[in-house]
Amino acid sequence: MSKFDGTKGYVASPELMDAVNISIALQKPLLVKGEPGTGKTMLAQSVADALGKKLIIWNIKSTTKAQDGLYMYDTIQRLYDGQFGEGGVDDIAHYIKLGKLGEAFESDEQVVLLIDEIDKADLEFPNDLLWELDQMEFYINETKRTVKAKTRPIVIITSNAEKELPDAFLRRCIFHYIEFPGKELMTEIVKVHFPDVEENLLNEAMDVFYQIRDIRDIRKKPSTSELIDWINALQIGGIPYGQIKAKLPFIGVVVKKDEDMELATHQNF
Amino acid sequence: MFLNFFESLRKHGINVTLGEWLDLMNALNSGLIGGSLSRFYYGAKMILVKSETDFDKYDEAFDECFKAAQSNPEVGAEMLRWLDKSDMMQLAEMEAKDHLNKMEGEGIIIDKDDVEQKFKQRLKDQDSEHNGGSFWIGTMGKTSFGNTGGNIGGVRVGGMTGYQSAFAVMGARKYRDFRDDRVMTNRQFQLAFRRLRQFSSRLDTNERELDIDKTVDETCNQGGVLKIEMRKPRKNSVKLLLLMDSGGTMIPYSSLLNELFQSVNKSNHYKEVKCYYFHNCIYSHVYKTPECENGDWVETNWLFRNTDKDYKVIIVGDAAMAPEEFYSDTGNYRGPNDGLSGEEWLKSLKRHYKKVVWLNPKMAPGAAPWREIETVLKQMFPMYKLSVSGLDKAMSKLMENR
Structure with a gap:
């Protein structure tokens, strides 16, 4: 069979x-x-x-x-x-x-x-x-x-x-x-889409992503496909390591609501 | 095979049918899900449980049946009797939470293997009942073993309710949030509000809708000469009055209330929707905004005059206030009350409207005499928990014909 x-x-x-x-x-x-x-x-x-x-x-x-x-x-x-x-x-x-x-x-x-x-x-x-x-x-x-x-x-x-x-x-x-994938499975999934994604960039982006998902009052939790889009954007944008948590570049790819945006930008990553 | 599992599932509220059970047997026989306990766990789950809201119940049932296979500590009947202190559960839960907070503060990390090791060792040494201590296995204690204890990371022994035991998959209860008796958010509200429909064609409008069925019938009756039939549009005739508690103890639920308000406002199929706020209890004025500013209000009597008895009233509040305030006739600090106590105001509200329900975001599941006002209000109004199933029940109550 x-x-x-x-x-x-x-x-x-x-x-x-x-x-x-x-x-x-x-x-x-x-x-x-x-x-x-x-x-x-x-x-x-x-x-x-x-x-x-x-x-x-x-x-x-x-x-x-x-x-x-x-x-x-x-x-x-x-x-x-x-x-x-x-x-x-x-x-x-x-x-x-x-x-x-x-x-x-x-x-x-x-x-x-x-x-x-x-x-x-x-x-x-x-x-x-x-x-x-x-x-x-x-x-x-x-x-x-x-x-x-x-x-x-x-x-x-x-x-x-x-x-x-x-x-x-x-x-x-x-x-x-x-179920929503945990960090390990998520790493695997991202790597399927971007086999040579930079390790640092991936880790940093994932940290931010999961932290946003964990915000208590978040209206719309970001999903896998949004993470993938975001990582793609980060790669194309050539964001240097260490800048993601500080500046949250292209965060609009992940966060789609005004209220959530406010919550996200006030987080300490 | 596994008939006790079948019974346990049904006992925990999962209505497994015979067909599904046979499917499981079929899958087992063909070797699809055998091999290990965890494959059986997942396999049986996908065949028997059809909604993630039931996963938590499934976990409980599974744990009950296969607990022995899980860790198999040898616990004698005698010891289980020492541990049966289910009546003290409520108290212990609060204690447990405190303790958990403390543990987090001190940064204590719990190691599963370590705890299990010690448990087996201590099981060997113990020879009598111990409650409330900090070393032996017993109830209400601070050791890592026993039940109703304050130590979250410990091994639980027996006990009927509660459940904070195993580290294993089944015990983690990670699906607890999916249960449909939990407090809810988002569009589930809207779905529940759809129940509030009462179509009526007795509206004061012209006949301005084409009645297709009748037109066809009439046209045929006349041998094919077109005759157009019109009718009155059918409209939802439900009128809704939403009264929400705001501020103070309700602050943790503000986003939930916001969702509720949004979904009522979005459902534009009501004949009329009115929404007012109050603080703790309804007195002589209700406020137009959630901030409950004095002056920005309408008189409650005005509201009674301007909304007839057919309004369906939904009161949302936690019913948590001091009895002194509830029964006082000199008003609360947020404004005047025209010499009537909160109790009087609520009674006149109950007299005025035919249908009133109370939704409470933190209602006690059973009788809770220590929440004095909640108990009083429960007798006055049908009260439901503000959860998916609670809201559904409340809506049906509002639509009841009586």
């Missing part, structure tokens, strides 16, 4: 690797939660890369309906074609367009399906997908056809915990909470 153990571009904790492998083995969707910027979306990409499979991304927005992921019946196109006498109007199948979920089911090879930020959608959204994710099939009313997965896709679902997900849905998932 194919087994995920991280990729060169993505540092995964052993627990996360276990979680991926368990969800593949038990054929259940993996629900990944965690602070923004902890690499939830990247995980799917890296699983796909590591296993050499195609990645299909279904981005959820506040207006997304479960039906959108299955299929869409393009009635308007059919009406047009009917009026202008184009060919194929009799064949409804011609106007059925599969959504991302349908695409994943129809694929000949096993794919990795990422349902990104499922909590963005309506409260009922996850419930509407219960059967489809359980049985990996759905029925197209218009053409009386059942679309059934040829091979069960590996499903990874991410959530930012903006809305509570329904229990019935949760019961069917394997759950993993990506």
